[in-house]
Amino acid sequence: MKTVTTAQLRSRLSMLQGRPRVVVSGNLATPWKAVEALDHAVPTYILNILNGAEGIPTREGVIAETCFVGAGQRHHPALSYVPCRLSMVPDATLAALRDRKDLRVWTEMFSDGVLDLEERGAMDHTTPIITSFVAGSQRLYDWLDGNRRVLMQRTERTNDPALIARQRGMVSINTALQVDLFGQANASRINGRIHSGFGGQTDFIVGAMHSPGGHSFIALRSWHPKADVSTVVPRLADTTTSFQQSAIVTEQGIAFLLGNDEKQQATEIIEKAAHPDVRDELRSAAAEFGLDNPTY
Known part of the structure; x- marks a missing residue:
């Protein structure tokens, strides 16, 4: 000393x-x-x-x-x-995800997309595919029948955040009905009424964020065509399902959250995830919330 x-x-x-x-x-x-x-x-x-x-x-x-x-x-x-789980303060940086080979799957459920990856040779054949249930086409069920590549386990195991966190480089991908300028996601309610359960979303977000090199993404369309409304709103009116994911992804782009302060997060969401038709409205809301100054 x-x-x-x-x-x-x-x-x-x-x-x-x-x-x-x-x-x-x-x-x-x-x-x-x-x-x-x-x-x-x-x-x-x-x-x-x-x-x-x-x-x-x-x-x-x-x-x-x-x-x-x-x-x-x-x-x-x-x-x-800077919103961050305190258990992750030393690791609150966001490294760009890169293209990967030898993909592994640990999930609550999967569908035909995993079969497509398997047939294209993108999967790691030395590691079993872990899941709790599967829903898809007859072709998928035929492939599953007697297939030792797929290991079915109880949901309380596949959805255990501690076990998910043990998977190095774990990337969880979930969807939502709405996200807001605070990075909160609503995946379960519409106008106060239950639309679906939030399922394993919170389990996989927490597990992936604590995985070495892991990240968690909320992916959704920026505009809901049937309801004809933006899925990015100033602030959620319905129950929050999850928050503090790595990024929000829409067809407009990727809004990075992890490692940014709340003002930078709001700017990312408006400029990179929200539909252009509502960006002015969201900028005004950000100013009202005190989130309109991302730089100093």
Whole structure:
């Protein structure tokens, strides 16, 4: 361990360029002397603290960034809230997914799409396909009959988040009826009435997000043709089924959520996932919610 004086620390910190991100411990263990030295030495910076207590500098140029808002951050003039499960704070970065071979399937259910992948040689033949049930064509059922490649298991096993998380590089793909600017998804209710159960969606989102290298996607159309409405809304009126997935995907593009703060998330959803016909309306709603400033 090397001990330095406050003056020496200020001198070192003053060498930082641009707007550095400085991470310090939170709760009751914040090194306030070091924060004070930072505030005197660096004109503008991002201070990342979990559950920050009173005493965080509030002057212009200081951004209070956190995944868990503490008493000293709730009314900060430049609060940057980054939604994240606390069990994933060290891993809150989003790496671009790349094309893969030797695909493996661990799922609650599958249909003919898996058979198509199998016939094209995209699957890993050294690993069984794990599922709880299957629904599809007669051709799929004929392929399943006596097929040792497919291992049927009880739903409480296939949908166990802990077991899902053990699958390295697990990517879960679920759908929804609506998503909103906060990244919340409604997959179960329409106008307050139950439309379907949320099934294994929450299990697979949590499991995939805790898998090493894993990600979770909500995929849906940006516009519902039958109801003639946008599926991206300002804020859900119905029950939230899930939240904090890696990204929302529509035919418009991919809105990345993981690793972005709530303002950046809203901008991603509006500009990359929402239908162009409703983007102006969503931008106005974002401004009303205080989500209209994704950059500083």
